[in-house]
Amino acid sequence: MDSAQNHKLPSPIHIVTSSTCAEFTHLLQSLRQSTVVGLDAEWKPRRSSQPDSSPFPPVTLLQIACQFQAEKSDEGPKSEVFLVDLLGVPLGDVYQPIKEMFESENIIKLGFRFKQDLVFLSHTFSTQGCEPGFDLVAPFLDITNIYFRLKSQNSAKRCSKDTKSLATVCEELLGISLSKELQCSDWSSRPLSEEQIQYAAADAFYLLEIFSVFQQNIVNKGECAASVSVGDDDHCRMMQSILTDFGDKIVLKESDKVPKNTNKKVKQRKSINGNKKENVEVCTEWQGPAPWELSVGGDGFPKFLCDVMIEGLAKHLRCVGIDAALPSSKKPEPRELLNQAYKEKRVLLTRDVNLLRYQYLAENQVYKVKSLLKNDQLVEVIETFKLSISEDQLMSRCTKCNGSFIQKPLTIEEAVEASKGFQVIPSCLFDKNLEFWKCTTCHQLYWEGTQYRHAVDKFVSICKLKD
Structure with a gap:
C-alpha cells in the first residue's frame, strides 16, 4: 500500500468563479492538454419533506482533476484540480468545453458512480438554455471496476451492487482517510469554506491517484512497458488494454x-381498535430515559450504537472514553440495528430519519443526530445525553474496535514481542522511555507520542475541558 504522503492534493486548487478570470483560461488550456480527468459534482442536498424539492437538484459545483504530461518528459504526469463554480460561471460559456471533454476520444474520464451526477448536470445545463445538456461521456472508467481488478475480486465491466464507498476504496488502495462528513453540506452557499474546498478537490483528485496505482499494477505485471507514457502518439498498449478490458461509456x-416517481408510501400501523390506520409519528427530539440509566435497570455507563453514516462520530466518542459500537454487519437492516441496540442496552445514533419510524420497536433507544460535522456531532451527543467527560477519560478506549485496554502497560520489549507479525513499532521509539497500552479485544498497541498529545489537545478543546 502506498504511503499517504505520496497522495497529497496539488497546490493551488484552482477555483473558477467566472468566465473572465484567469483560472477559467487556465482550465481551458488544461482540458486541451489532458489525457485523463477525474470528475465529480456537488449540489445542495434534497429534503424530501420540502414540497418544492426537485428530483433533479441543480449542480452548483463541478470538480475536474486534470492529468497531462509535464513539459519535461522525465518529470512524469502532472495533475491540477479545478473547482468550477456553476453559480458564478455563465453556463453557456463553459458548456461547450465540458461537452467536448466528455466526448473526446483522447481523454479518459474517471468517475465514481458518475451517472447520477451526469443526469443532474445535464438537467442543470439544459434548463438554462444549454440544450440538449449532456448525453455522452466516453471513454469512461468507473473507479469501482478498477478497484475490483486491483483487489482481484471482479474483472467484469459492470459494477457489483455491493460496491464499496469511495472512502473505503481510497483507504484500501491509497492508505488515506477520506472523510465524507461534508457530503451533505450546503453546496449552494457561497463562499465555500476551506473544508468544502479541500473535500471537493479530494473527491476528484484521488480518482487520478487510484488510476495511477492501477497503471503501475499493469506495468509491474509486464502487461506494458514501463517506459511507455500515457501521452505517446501510439496511445500506449497499456492504455489501449485498459480501455479494451475496462473502458465503458455513459449514455443518457x-x-x-424524466423524473422518476419518488413518492414513497407512508408507513402505517393499525390503531388499537384495529379499524383505522394512522401514520407513525416521528419524533426527532430525545425523550429518555436512556437504557443504561440506573432507574431503568442499566449499569450507569453510557453506551451507543452508531449507524454506518456516522462512523466518524463513533471514533470521536471512543476518543473521549465513551463506549460506541458499530453495526455487527456491513449493511444492516433497520430491525438488525434496533435488535443490537436493545440487546446491548445502547442508544442508536443515526442521521437516517427513516430509522425513527421503527422507534416504537425499541422505545427510547433511537436518536437522530442533527449536526453534520463530527466535532459538532460529538458536542451535540454530550449535551443531549448530559455525558460527563473528564481529561482522564480521553484516549482510554481503542479507536479501532471500541475495546478496553489492559490494566498494566507494556515495556518497549514487551510491546515489540506483542506486535510481531501484527504491528510495526517505529524504531525511533526504542530509545524513549514510553509505556505501551494494548487493546484486550483486537490487540492494537498504543503509546503516548505526538499524535496522542495532539488528539488530547483537540478533544480538550472540543469538549471545553479547560473552561
Whole structure:
C-alpha cells in the first residue's frame, strides 16, 4: 500500500468563479492538454419533506482533476484540480468545453458512480438554455471496476451492487482517510469554506491517484512497458488494454432525463381498535430515559450504537472514553440495528430519519443526530445525553474496535514481542522511555507520542475541558 504522503492534493486548487478570470483560461488550456480527468459534482442536498424539492437538484459545483504530461518528459504526469463554480460561471460559456471533454476520444474520464451526477448536470445545463445538456461521456472508467481488478475480486465491466464507498476504496488502495462528513453540506452557499474546498478537490483528485496505482499494477505485471507514457502518439498498449478490458461509456437515454416517481408510501400501523390506520409519528427530539440509566435497570455507563453514516462520530466518542459500537454487519437492516441496540442496552445514533419510524420497536433507544460535522456531532451527543467527560477519560478506549485496554502497560520489549507479525513499532521509539497500552479485544498497541498529545489537545478543546 502506498504511503499517504505520496497522495497529497496539488497546490493551488484552482477555483473558477467566472468566465473572465484567469483560472477559467487556465482550465481551458488544461482540458486541451489532458489525457485523463477525474470528475465529480456537488449540489445542495434534497429534503424530501420540502414540497418544492426537485428530483433533479441543480449542480452548483463541478470538480475536474486534470492529468497531462509535464513539459519535461522525465518529470512524469502532472495533475491540477479545478473547482468550477456553476453559480458564478455563465453556463453557456463553459458548456461547450465540458461537452467536448466528455466526448473526446483522447481523454479518459474517471468517475465514481458518475451517472447520477451526469443526469443532474445535464438537467442543470439544459434548463438554462444549454440544450440538449449532456448525453455522452466516453471513454469512461468507473473507479469501482478498477478497484475490483486491483483487489482481484471482479474483472467484469459492470459494477457489483455491493460496491464499496469511495472512502473505503481510497483507504484500501491509497492508505488515506477520506472523510465524507461534508457530503451533505450546503453546496449552494457561497463562499465555500476551506473544508468544502479541500473535500471537493479530494473527491476528484484521488480518482487520478487510484488510476495511477492501477497503471503501475499493469506495468509491474509486464502487461506494458514501463517506459511507455500515457501521452505517446501510439496511445500506449497499456492504455489501449485498459480501455479494451475496462473502458465503458455513459449514455443518457430520454428516460434518464424524466423524473422518476419518488413518492414513497407512508408507513402505517393499525390503531388499537384495529379499524383505522394512522401514520407513525416521528419524533426527532430525545425523550429518555436512556437504557443504561440506573432507574431503568442499566449499569450507569453510557453506551451507543452508531449507524454506518456516522462512523466518524463513533471514533470521536471512543476518543473521549465513551463506549460506541458499530453495526455487527456491513449493511444492516433497520430491525438488525434496533435488535443490537436493545440487546446491548445502547442508544442508536443515526442521521437516517427513516430509522425513527421503527422507534416504537425499541422505545427510547433511537436518536437522530442533527449536526453534520463530527466535532459538532460529538458536542451535540454530550449535551443531549448530559455525558460527563473528564481529561482522564480521553484516549482510554481503542479507536479501532471500541475495546478496553489492559490494566498494566507494556515495556518497549514487551510491546515489540506483542506486535510481531501484527504491528510495526517505529524504531525511533526504542530509545524513549514510553509505556505501551494494548487493546484486550483486537490487540492494537498504543503509546503516548505526538499524535496522542495532539488528539488530547483537540478533544480538550472540543469538549471545553479547560473552561
